[in-house]
Amino acid sequence: MNSIPDRKGGGRGFGFRPGYPLTCVTAVMLCALVALGTWQVERLHWKEDLIARAEEGIEGQPVPLPALADEDPNWRDLDFRRVSVSGRFIVGNAFGFQVSTRGELVGGDLVVPMLLDDGRVILVDLGWLAETDLPPASIVPFVPAGQVALDGVARFVGDIRPGYLTPSPDLIKRRWFDWHIPAMSDVTGLSLLPVIVDVDQRSALAVDGKPMGIANRPQPRSLSIDYPNNHLGYALTWYGLAVGLVVIYTMMGFKRGAS
Structure with a gap:
């Protein structure tokens, strides 16, 4: 009569066991990466609104130059x-x-x-x-x-x-x-x-x-909005690193569970 082998304690297990230290470190890093990505999304919306207002300002009707002191921070609002x-x-x-x-x-x-x-x-x-x-x-x-x-x-x-x-x-x-x-x-x-x-x-x-006509006048420039707007790329980078971190964490957890 064939005996059934005792598998208790034999062979290799299979499961997800990342461990407490790795989980804590990953959680902290993940929160930081997601926060950075979300911050860049917020900056993206802010920059898009800034560019839209600048385009409206260029196309709008002229307003008299305000009487502000040289160091007044409101000068910045006149840009474009x-x-x-x-x-x-x-x-x-x-x-x-x-x-x-x-x-x-x-x-x-x-x-x-x-x-x-x-x-x-x-x-x-x-x-x-x-x-x-x-x-x-x-x-x-x-x-x-x-x-x-x-x-x-x-x-x-x-x-x-x-x-x-x-x-x-x-x-x-x-x-x-x-x-x-x-x-x-x-x-x-x-x-x-x-x-x-x-x-x-x-x-x-x-x-x-x-x-005054345009004769004998310097050639006027054609203005364009020169505000840099790379926030979408930055956001995708941070979110991509977050996804990569989750993948690495998951692989390490299963690897440890199989050992």
Whole structure:
């Protein structure tokens, strides 16, 4: 008569036994990864709303530049808002900004300080000119004299500081390669506001109450929203790591259960 083998204590078991320490560590890491992913989703919604409001601001009607103190944090809210200003250009403090090309021509933007009617000074980016027309060459043909009223898109640049790879300004050629309001104020001797006005293709410009045509004017830029929005990729990365962590935890649990 054949006997039935006693399997008690024999062979290898099969089950899920990850252990208490591994479970605790995995739970903490999983909560952290899910929280980071959820935070990036929230940031995604915030950035999408910010971009939508910026697009509306560019297309909206101009509003007068508010009378805010230089250090007022509300300047940030004007970023990508269409504003109107009135005053006189300070031609002697104009400078070229960055280096770019139009077709085969090399040039940059012409930036001119404007003394506003209330005594404040703001930088106005009038648009692109060929290198030979930028300061230190005479810009008189390109900058209207008299009382100027214009609208453009405000950009908050008060917190920009040039990076290590940004070239230093060439003060002899009067060329700057990034915004740096404190340094620009020191060089020009003007107390500059922390926002600039970009004259774009929709901007209107009048001199002494008369509309000015586009002849002899710098080429206006076509503005685009430059807010970085990588939050979806970051969220997927964190959630993907969370899924990977669960897979590894499950495999290790079954491996230990089979040992």
